[in-house]
Amino acid sequence: MQRGINDPREIWIDGTLVATQEAIQYVNLLNDGTVVGVARFRGDADQLATIEDEIPEIISCTVTGGKTWLAYMHYEPDEFEATLLNRIDTEAISIDWPMRETDDGLRVTLFGEDAALQQLIAGLPEEVDVTLERTGAYQPDMSDPAGKLTDRQKEVLRTALAAGYYEIPRRATQRDLATELGLSRGTIGDHLRRAEAKIIRSIII
Known part of the structure; x- marks a missing residue:
């Protein structure tokens, strides 16, 4: 499996475009160091479900049906993702799900005190290029x-x-x-x- 060269939302298996990720509904770093996540896709759900047989790091993958569908994955993160998720867990902030991958990267809405958000951004790995689009009062129903x-x-x-x-x-x-x-x-x-x-x-x- 590999990500699309021009579009990181694309999932390719054996040279075939299998699915395109539309949003990350939830990700959680477990105590044993593995990660569980739910993402929304469109494409071939059945074929994406085979990645647990192709990639040793993916422990399990369960998919739903429909034109757009969800994939629940349990996997071992790489060092970069583990560091990032650990960093998020250390600050008094929360993620407003879902996250969305755009042409410019992953768009994430966070809520918490300004000091905690600034501390989080300052402590992110150097490989992470962060652009703060805006700040303001949190509106819980903004996605409604x-x-x-x-x-x-x-x-x-x-x-x-x-x-x-x-x-x-x-x-x-x-x-x-x-x-x-x-x-x-x-x-x-x-x-x-x-x-x-x-x-x-x-x-x-």
Whole structure:
């Protein structure tokens, strides 16, 4: 097995592209020094599952089905990964899963006190090239589609749901929602369209 030369998300076995990693859902360093991890892939799940027979360091690999699927792996990490995971465990921080591999590298969201984050970054191995994209107040629901909505959009959607706007057949119209919330019909329609577009994009794209 090898990673893609131009795209590290690609998994190749015997010269054939088997799967592409979309996200790392979870990784944990165990007390015995081995690692368990769950990652989301697309591609040939059955063929990826054979890597435990091909690579001695991989103790086991279990996959789910579907167009995009999960692979649960138990393996022996290389020295670099073990050092990195140990380093993360030494600081009072947590990882906001999943991690995502991009064209520029692995994108990770961490939360914790500024001092702990700075200490972590300063103590990473020299081989790790870190770019801090931004800092700020942690928002636990940032990966939740609802976390992308404004407070007003949430209010309009909650009112629409409670009134039966999304039921079949509809039990409420935009005019009804406008009357209940004291807004114009056009404003209600605008809030609904913007909120629906955000939710759809977060799920489909």
